Amino acid sequence: MxxxxxxxxxxxxxxxxxxxxxxxxxxxxxxxxxxxxxxxxxxxxxxxxxxxxxxxxxxxSTFDAYIKARRHADREMRNAMTNLNWRPWAEEALAALESEAYGNLRAMPRLSRMPCLANNQVRLLIDGEATFAAIFAAIGAARQAILIQFFTVHDDALGRRLQTLLLERAAAGVVVCLLYDSIGSHGLPRSYIERLRSGGVQIEAFATRSGMLNRFQVNFRNHRKIVVVDGECGFIGGHNVSDLYLGLKPPLAPWRDTHIELHGPVVACLQESFAEDWFWATRQLPPLILPEAYPGSGMLCQVLTSGPADAQETCSLFFVEAIHAARERVWITSPYFIPDEAVFAALRLAALRNVDVRILLPARPDHRTVFAASSLYAFEALHAGVRVFRYQPGFLHQKVVLIDQDAAAIGSANLDNRSFRLNFEIMLLTVDRGFATEVERMLEDDFAQSRELAAGDDQNIHRLRQLGMRVARLISPIL
Missing domain, CATH: 1.10.1200 (Non-ribosomal Peptide Synthetase Peptidyl Carrier Protein; Chain A)
Known part of the structure; x- marks a missing residue:
């Protein structure tokens, strides 16, 4: 034979x-x-x-053709905004940078393309009900323009509430621009989009697959969540538009997340970030509004945008800088914990400096492979002196960093390779003791509802599960 x-x-x-x-x-x-x-x-x-x-x-992950096209679009967008005389508005609001807390973050002035600005007001929004009540109230009061961007928009009860509200404002003569990620919102039906479009809403998908060389590209995502109303009020954080984020869908319910409401000159930076993404999708600028004046007092804020088209790994470097800057404590919450070597080394060194390093993670998985890899990193961090907590009531999705007594950062970036190198993300750094105290109280309440990992917990894990965790870690750089 x-x-x-x-x-x-x-x-x-x-x-x-x-x-x-x-x-x-x-x-x-x-x-x-x-x-x-x-x-x-x-x-x-x-x-x-x-x-x-x-x-x-x-x-x-480099996709040179896409990255070059994106950088070219960004330059075109900035040139167009320069013609609008956009940046000079910031001169009066530029921070003197005399804050010791901001001074400890020595790389931030050059790491971010956005300036550190004074005279801002920031309100903490805990969980979905508070977040969407504030967002919908602001949209309902819009008079001129609404810029709105989410990674995920679902055609469910919350998504239809948003749809109805945007249609009402468009009918009232308000310019409405809605941007969603084509991968994150892959299930959004055509009927939802067409109803908005026929009602006067400008709605576009953010996609990275344009061009022959990028036709199979699905790895880069726009993970930012931005809402700006009339150039005066802004929102960023971890929520997307779905009933899931209101805690209405088991087994991940109740959903734990954090958003923030912004007023002041830093809202212009949110508009600039939105304009960058909108210009990529449409090759047009959205309506950009600058108030005639800003309040005379408030906190220091700096927007940090990051993405795969950056010349450097901005998001990863931000976490490294935040951890290195900590003198007393650095508390980080993230749904995923897959740090690169630089971030993990920074965590180890902070623990060796006797900094109170805490990582708050979910106890329930939404992606099992990522959860398995994250668990192994969590145990390694524990052995390095980092305190690791698992949030018990439901799924924890917030992205928060608290540094010492004055600085906090909240936004869309997770502590993983996807946020570091593949996603477009946005974070807001605040420097204000009063607001940092609010964040501290919020996190202390989360820690009180969490179980702290103890030395030896990893010894109680079944051998087969340990093998799965190690296999997941091997592929973690490409998750």
């Missing part, structure tokens, strides 16, 4: 193997992190039949 491989099949197998070798070399040269490059290269060398297509979709 002849067991030889047919010649054509043999040629195909050899071709796939050669493609695997060539693609592994490509991964070594192009994947941004050493861990990611190793993970892809090994998989492509030994399992090319299984990994070539996933690498085409998920692995080419």
């Amino acid at each position: 002849d067991y030889s491989i047919p010649p054509l099949l043999g040629y195909l197998l050899a071709l796939v193997q050669l493609l695997g070798i060539a693609t592994a070399i490509h991964a070594v040269f192009t994947v941004r992190t050493a861990q990611g490059a190793i993970a892809w290269a090994i998989a492509l060398l030994f399992m090319p039949y299984l990994t070539l297509l996933p690498y085409l979709v998920f692995g080419r």
Whole structure:
């Protein structure tokens, strides 16, 4: 009996193997992190039949053609805004930067493209009911323009409430621009979009798959959540538009999240971030509004935007800088904990400096592979002297950093590789003791509803689950 491989099949197998070798070399040269490059290269060398297509979709994290196009669009947008005489408004609101707390964050003035601004008011919004009550109230009072951007918009009860409200304001003559991520909102039905569009709402999808070279690109996402009303009131944080974020969908309910409401000159920075993404999607500027005057007192704030088109890894560097700046404490909450080497080293060093380092994570998984990898990192952090807590009542989705007694950051960025290198994110850094105290009280309440991991907890995990955690960690750089 002849067991030889047919010649054509043999040629195909050899071709796939050669493609695997060539693609592994490509991964070594192009994947941004050493861990990611190793993970892809090994998989492509030994399992090319299984990994070539996933690498085409998920692995080419630089996507030079897309990044160059995005950077070019950003330059065009900034040139257009310069013609509007946009930035000079900030001169009176620029912070003197004499704050000791801000001075400890020495890299921030150059890490962020946005200036640190004084005279802002920030209100903490805890969980979905408070968040959407404030957002809907602001939208309902809009007179000129509404800029609204979410990663996920669902056609459910909350999504339809938003839809109705936007249609009402558009009918009243308010300019409404709605931007959603094409991957995060992949389930949004065409009927939802067309009803808004026919009612006068300008609605667009943020996509990164334009162009022949990017047609398989689904790895970059716009994870920002921004609402700006009349150039005077802004919102950012962790919530998306879905009943899930109101805690109405088990098994993840109740949903724990945090948003903030902003007033003052920093709202202009939210408009600039929105304009950058809107310009990419439409090649047009949205309506941009600057109030004639701002209140004469308030806190220091700085917007930090980050994304894969940045020349440097802005989001990862922000976490490293925040941890290094801490002298007394750094408390971080995130739904996912997959730090890169730099962030994990910063956490270790902070613990060695006797800084009170705490990480608050969910006790329930929404993505099991990510949760498994996150669990292994959590135990390693515990052994390095970091206090790790698991939030018990429901799923924890907030993204908050509290630094010492005066500084706090809230926004959309998670403590993982996707936020560090693949997603477009936005965070707001605040420097104000009163607001930091509010954040401290909020987190203390969360810690009170959490279980702190103890030394030896990892010894009670079944061997098979430990193996799963380690396998998940191996692929964590590409999650």
